[in-house]
Amino acid sequence: MLVLYIAQKMDVIDQETHPIRLNANMPSYALWLAKQVVLSNISVVKHIWIGNSSISPILTKIDTRQCSDINKVIYANSITLTPGTVAIDLIDDQLTVHALHKDDVEILKTGEMDLRVKELEN
Numbered sequence: 001m002l003v004l005y006i007a008q009k010m011d012v013i014d015q016e017t018h019p020i021r022l023n024a025n026m027p028s029y030a031l032w033l034a035k036q037v038v039l040s041n042i043s044v045v046k047h048i049w050i051g052n053s054s055i056s057p058i059l060t061k062i063d064t065r066q067c068s069d070i071n072k073v074i075y076a077n078s079i080t081l082t083p084g085t086v087a088i089d090l091i092d093d094q095l096t097v098h099a100l101h102k103d104d105v106e107i108l109k110t111g112e113m114d115l116r117v118k119e120l121e122n
Contacts, residue, residue: 025119032116033078040083047100058102062095065114067121075117
């Protein structure tokens with residue numbers, strides 16, 4: 001770790017060479033994401049038990065407020081990790097998302113996950 005710090009200070013490696021920058025918000029984000037994964041699992045199981053009538057697949061675009069490419073990817077991967085949603089495409093500041101239910105997209109559009117990922121930026 002010290003070697004990476006010195007290399008960064010000497011401008012030997014840049015942000016693209018070493019893109020993962022940990023900060024104090026990373027552990028709390030990981031715990032929050034784990035909670036969201038569990039809640040989404042429960043929701044998906046509920047929709048499976050109820051049957052096809054409760055599933056209404058939707059494909060939509062969601063804007064992101066992320067500044068760096070790595071945070072855009074973290075945001076897209078966080079969406080994909082959450083059961084019931086899949087980030088299909090990332091172009092500029094827009095994600096194409098497939099969801100099993102319209103409510104899942106509405107939750108994403110509130111921007112809570114986007115804001116939490118943005119807080120990971122240094």
